[in-house]
Amino acid sequence: MWFYSKNLYILIDMETIMQNPFLFGEKIYLRAAQRDDADCIALVENHPDPRETLFYAKPISSEQIQERLAKQNGDPNTILFTICSKATDKAVGQTAFVRIDWVGRMATFYIAIAEKENWSKGYGGEATRLMVDYGFNTLNLNRIQLHVATTNEKAVKSYRRAGFQIEGRLRQAMYHHGNYEDFYVMGILRQEYQA
Numbered sequence: 001m002w003f004y005s006k007n008l009y010i011l012i013d014m015e016t017i018m019q020n021p022f023l024f025g026e027k028i029y030l031r032a033a034q035r036d037d038a039d040c041i042a043l044v045e046n047h048p049d050p051r052e053t054l055f056y057a058k059p060i061s062s063e064q065i066q067e068r069l070a071k072q073n074g075d076p077n078t079i080l081f082t083i084c085s086k087a088t089d090k091a092v093g094q095t096a097f098v099r100i101d102w103v104g105r106m107a108t109f110y111i112a113i114a115e116k117e118n119w120s121k122g123y124g125g126e127a128t129r130l131m132v133d134y135g136f137n138t139l140n141l142n143r144i145q146l147h148v149a150t151t152n153e154k155a156v157k158s159y160r161r162a163g164f165q166i167e168g169r170l171r172q173a174m175y176h177h178g179n180y181e182d183f184y185v186m187g188i189l190r191q192e193y194q195a
Helices: 014-019 035-046 048-054 062-073 123-137 153-161 190-194
Strands: 002-005 008-011 028-032 079-085 091-101 106-113 143-149 165-176 179-189
Touching: 028 123, 035 062, 035 091, 062 079, 079 106, 079 123, 091 123, 106 123, 123 143, 123 153, 123 190, 143 153, 143 165, 153 179, 179 190
Parallel strands: 106 143
Antiparallel strands: 002 008, 028 079, 079 091, 091 106, 143 179, 165 179
């Protein structure tokens, strides 16, 4: 397909347009989540390593994920991205704002990196920083919050580096491996981000 822009005709493949990144980082880019991402999401939710930190209790099929993606992409209070490695152009995880309150200017942040081999490469931290910037500077949010297990020290440290503060503790908020786990509520405000 040909496009005209500033006295230039440009030939662009439609598949390239569909894969276009929305937000760029140094190591990763974020793009709209697509049905083809179901396998990556299934890996996040079914694989033992990421499942340990996300507390998913039951398996989910790629078909169920595709149905959920269709619902989420149609939900005005959810913005879902696939995290892709710039080096490989492959999906490495998911990130989202969910339960967006457009009147109160608040959203809950979610992130998951699929395979353990992609952990500790800076993908999660970079995606978090991109999302915080997008939330405050594009969506005009005033507050971004998240929930994280108190035992997930790596994630807590990463969120703190992105500017989140521990605001409270949800006691025995999740049952996991025969124990009740506490969760931190962490948040960042626009004024803190801009300081």
